[in-house]
Amino acid sequence: MxxxxxxxxxxxxxxxxxxxxxxxxxxxxxxxxxxxxxxxxxxxxxxxxxxxxxxxxxxxxxxxxxxxxxxxxxxxxxxxxATAPHQSIVGALRATHPHLRSQPLSKRTLLALTHAMEDESAARAQRPVLFASFQEARFYEVASRRYADLARTAERVVVLADFDRHGSVDETPVRVAVPPDSPVRREWVLVCQSATHQACLAGWEVPGQAGVPDGDRRFETVWSTAPDVVLAAARACTDILAAVGDEDVRILAGELAVRWDGEPVRAADPQSVTGLLDRALHYLDAR
Incomplete structure (x- = not known):
């Protein structure tokens, strides 16, 4: 101690x-x-x-x-x-669920999976809490209208990137600025946690890709619709908010942490995988 x-x-x-x-x-x-x-x-x-x-x-x-x-x-x-809060979503999932298989995906494929997961969240999740990490603010700006739309039916949406400053917790989505030395700056993440639907993906950008076209950048990626895995991802995101946020963001993180502690262990829904993959194939085929 x-x-x-x-x-x-x-x-x-x-x-x-x-x-x-x-x-x-x-x-x-x-x-x-x-x-x-x-x-x-x-x-x-x-x-x-x-x-x-x-x-x-x-x-x-x-x-x-x-x-x-x-x-x-x-x-x-x-x-x-439990003794040290997680500073990386990918690292948290590897620590708590070492059986998860990582797959090297291009950002192009990762985006297709991300959009599919967003669509499934909008279709199946009742009042979800969404976390999304975009690495850079310019990548979030491309998706900002989409996330404003997702926020209309979500309980809370939190987006992380290299913003100049934190946004207000009264705004939706809540913008959280991630400092340059945070491992999250290398990660592309989406977490959907709700009573009716759970899904997460977390990709870690492989080093040494300077000059590689954006869509071809490679990410070591894990993803899951297993409720216990998604809850672990939500807890890790909450740890990140507590570590990098201002006072208001840390208060929000504390409220979410209490909620996750009371979250029941739910049974996995096999249909969630089918729906997610169907949507991902649609996005990939359209490219």
């Missing part, structure tokens, strides 16, 4: 922790005895207290357990996954 967590932030009793996470105090004590997790902070009076970081770690354990991991393996992964 860092000094911040050893002091004023450690305010939760084990009963509070059980209430926040839904894990009984008996189970928490068993985990601590067997695995040294969660490790409490000892206050000067000898009281054992816990922090929001513990809440986040236990949330990761529960999600991994729901995916079939054993308790020990889930705890070990949670210790590394």
């Amino acid at each position: 860092d000094e911040r967590e050893r002091s004023g932030d450690a305010v939760l009793s084990i009963g509070d922790l059980a209430e926040r996470t839904g894990v009984s105090t008996a189970t928490l004590r068993t985990w601590e005895t067997r695995f040294g997790f969660p490790e409490p902070v000892r206050r000067p009076g000898g009281h054992r207290r816990y922090t929001e970081r513990h809440v986040a770690e236990i949330g990761v354990v529960l999600r991994l357990r729901a995916q079939g991991l054993g308790v020990h393996a889930a705890i070990e992964q949670a210790r590394t996954t």
